Amino acid sequence: MVEENAIVQLKKLSKRFDQDQDVLSDIDLEVKEGEFISFVGPSGCGKSTLLRMLAGLTSVSEGALLIDGATPTEPRDDLYLVFQEANLLPWARVRENVELPMKLQGKPKITRQAVADAIVELVGLQDAADRFPRQLSGGMKMRVSIARALSVSPRILLLDEPFGALDAITRNQLNEDLLKIREKDPFTAFFVTHSVAEAVFLSTRIVVLESNPGRIADIIDVPHSYPRTVEFRESPEYFDLLARTSKSLRQQKGESE
Amino acid sequence: MKRPYFFIKHLFWPTLTVIGVGMIGGCGKQENTQGSSLTKIVFQTDWYPQPEHGGFYQALVEGYYEEEGLEVEILPGGPNTVSAEKVALGQVQFAMGKTNDIMMYISRGVPLVMVGALLQHDPQALLYHQENPINDFRDLDGKRIMVGPGSAFIDLIREKYQIDFDIIPLDYSIAQYLLDKTFIQQCYITSEPYFARKQGANPGALLIKESGFDPYHVWYARTDYALSNPEIMEAFSRASIKGWKNYLFGDANRANQLLKSLNPKLDDEFIRYSINAMIEYNLVTGSTKDPEMIGHIDPARIEREIDQLIKLGLLSTQLKAENIIHQSSLNHPTP
């Protein structure tokens, strides 16, 4: 699954808004196809901004952002973003929400329905397919949001703290499910989170950012192979990585305070 | 269980609100006229202050009312004045109106009585362009005219001349008339022709009274009030009639100054026109041109008007002139 050539390259990437200080500064990162990159860091380190730049929602101030070796000039079809909030259309049923990106891409209804059925089942929402968002729990809403992103089979999936508002049990469940989905439908992931545990469990690499300005402070490899199960979460390796990442993160916070 | 809940949810608060507002309204006003030896009188007119009300303003500024022991407040009207209702409720003591309108109220059982006439003849007319003259009411056949809907003369003219015409509601303006040479509308002979000419039109007017429908314009009061206060009726009439005599034939300067200050649309030239029209058409004095006839109401003419209205179906009750004209007016000399 891992290929040699990088799918995403960030070269001396900087971002500033107006004349203010840099939000992000000199970010250098090469990501290979199939990787799962997590960004952790104190508030204001620019991790969400980084994700938005990858999504094309905000421009690059300095440096280069390359996807498949080229600067993207227009929005890409093979990239999708999962937002912090579930961000569902309140007037549309679960199935219609999942179909939305395909609908916007102009795919025929039959294709849309077939894909949506499969994905709704993949995220375990087959019984809720005809419900409206207001009838769903927070965790279910987030599943819909992920299903929606997966409906276009993206090569790159950006996830901006998708599970931040969920309780710990739901969050663990969704972490495991996300990896299972990824086994069936592989994508390269960029994942922003506040949870070190989540980052360790999911990622191939954890990028620790410092703030003011946002820079890469540390990169921690998680060599454990996929599929990862609950046993990984209970292994000494997991706790060791957890400790290392937490320490690195604590140092960043200490320096910035 | 559903039903009482429905009541509480949907009807309880509206009901309570209605009761509440009613109570607040009920605690409203209290009048206090103590501290003056003059009797307080409120007189409701039918329009903005204008020369057609000149006699009353003359009596007011020249102190004729005070001489009679009355403290009179003149309440100007407008397009939506409700006069008879105010008289009926005792909110005003006198109001002015056309006899046919007042008789309509009386026929509905509202106890009103006519006290004196300010206009012996109806100044209402149809305003047309000389380019499209209306020489006779028959010329109205098939036309469209702007009048106050429900005006008694509409039915009378249709009936009498066996014609039909469409009506559009009066908007109290001559704007449409000025733009359309074929436009016909209701007017006061004392007013609109002047403004039409000023605006460059070549107006003509056909007096409604030529059709045989010619109500008085009178001041009236509530019957029980008039009967129990004959001296107030007499006093108000004496002062008002004196006001009219002097307004038309004496020095009306101060009254006109007052009118102008109350109604900015008035100027000296228009007031002169209006007064001349009232004199020329014998509106206040009647056809005898005798100033002594000012204020007089002729019972025989009222009887004729009653018959006329009944024949047209505009009046359902056979009224008696002597019951609806106050004694103080009948005391005047008959011609």
Added chain:
Amino acid sequence: MLAGEIIKHNKTGSLSEEQADNIRRVILPYPTEIWQATVQERSNLFPAAYNTLKAAIIGFLSAIGIGLGLAILLSSSKALKRSLYPWILVIQTIPIIILAPIIAIWLKQGAHSVAVVSFLISFFPIVANTTMGLTSTDKNLLELFAVSKASMLQEILFLRFPYALPHFLSGVKIAAVLAPIGAIAGDIFVGTSAGGQGGIGFLAILYKGDVNTPALYACAALACLMGFLFVGLVNYVQWLLLHNWHESSLDGEA
């Protein structure tokens, strides 16, 4: 309060009970008297109500159509909004009593002008509310559409319109109240009796002249009924469109 005042005067003055009751009927008729008048005058009332209803429906539908169109126009560009909105506001702020003669001069009096007054009185809330709805689309959802590479048209059709729908409908509901009022006001100011085109407003003037107060109240009742009918219809449509998802229509449900 009115009835109380009559009784008060009855005490101090010398009105007979019958006279007081007659005055009461002219000022404030009993519901039974209004009902009797409605039955008595039905051959006048119902054709007039039909004329008013027709004008109100035309005015209301034009208000929806033109109001929606204007809202789309206004929300599409800030410059357009800045240059157009004041004029719409001007039309709305001129009292109909002043606007009516102007309409009569331009369009001549008649049933069509009555519909125009109904339209003029009712279109503004639709413009204001819908513009508000179209320009207050959730920023996150707009980003979702941006990430999804939606076209401008898709964004309007699948996001901005549905998002503005509750706003639009609340504007429509206000218009539903105003349209019959406009039709009746229009009737009074720019109506005509030609070809039996007179409506409730026209009739009300006639009843006022006839001192037929119970029938006048019947006119008022018919006007109310019409307003309720319009609002009821809009409420139903609103429920159909929103009950699945919008807070405003989630009635008593957990």
